[in-house]
Amino acid sequence: MLLEADGGPTAARRSPPDPDAEIVPGVRWGRPEWVPSAAFWADMVSRASEQSDGFVNRDGSLQEEVGFCLVGGYGITAEVNHAVHDRLMEAGVFVPGRRPAEGDLEALLLQPVLLGGRPVRYRFPHQRARRLAVALGMIEDDPPPTDDALAFRRHLMRIPGIGPKTASWITRNWLGSDEVAILDIHIIRAGLLIGLFDRSMRVPRDYEALERRFLEFCGALGARPSLLDAVMWRAMRNIGRGPV
Numbered sequence: 001m002l003l004e005a006d007g008g009p010t011a012a013r014r015s016p017p018d019p020d021a022e023i024v025p026g027v028r029w030g031r032p033e034w035v036p037s038a039a040f041w042a043d044m045v046s047r048a049s050e051q052s053d054g055f056v057n058r059d060g061s062l063q064e065e066v067g068f069c070l071v072g073g074y075g076i077t078a079e080v081n082h083a084v085h086d087r088l089m090e091a092g093v094f095v096p097g098r099r100p101a102e103g104d105l106e107a108l109l110l111q112p113v114l115l116g117g118r119p120v121r122y123r124f125p126h127q128r129a130r131r132l133a134v135a136l137g138m139i140e141d142d143p144p145p146t147d148d149a150l151a152f153r154r155h156l157m158r159i160p161g162i163g164p165k166t167a168s169w170i171t172r173n174w175l176g177s178d179e180v181a182i183l184d185i186h187i188i189r190a191g192l193l194i195g196l197f198d199r200s201m202r203v204p205r206d207y208e209a210l211e212r213r214f215l216e217f218c219g220a221l222g223a224r225p226s227l228l229d230a231v232m233w234r235a236m237r238n239i240g241r242g243p244v
Helices: 038-047 062-071 078-090 102-110 125-141 149-156 164-175 185-194 207-221 225-239
Strands: 022-024 113-115 118-120
Touching: 022 207, 038 185, 038 207, 038 225, 062 078, 062 125, 062 164, 078 102, 078 113, 102 125, 149 164, 164 207, 164 225, 185 207, 185 225, 207 225
Parallel strands: none
Antiparallel strands: 113 118
């Protein structure tokens, strides 16, 4: 069973496309057992749910969401991201109006977190403390508009350290928007493997062109981008790094 663009279930196709048929230019349908293929991703999305696989967060403050995305990213595992963010939450640094100082944030980031019973040090305490302090201040002084997802993303990209991927991450999580896509390394790898992305294209330079291709692919599958990128992220992370 496939999903409509709004995430609701639809009737299963009477007959699946031919495995060699292109559902978007350059991407063959394949079969569900071909890992990965368009048919594989359609099957994965059909088994997913917004509650367990979506990352939409409509609770808490925007400061919390920006903090989570800035603490995470390149070089930071999801487990460390969650543990460090939980510590910052407990310290109250994301309370609107708090405006934590860079030094206070750095002191919190320098403390190891416990993962699996062992202490783990956060990799970028100095850089991320500086970015967090600036970002939280800018959000207080000039909050982004919430009635337009693309304007919201552009506004966030004015904050030092927030590029198109991080801004898209915050936009998708906070607004639940399907107008943006989070193109991290796992999504790029998946796209390269199925021929969705041209190998000459790079992020952040070609982010919008890659995003258009991803959104076109989502439309062909009848899948919400906010759900498909979450499903792809989890699956590719579990598959592990391999040649593309």
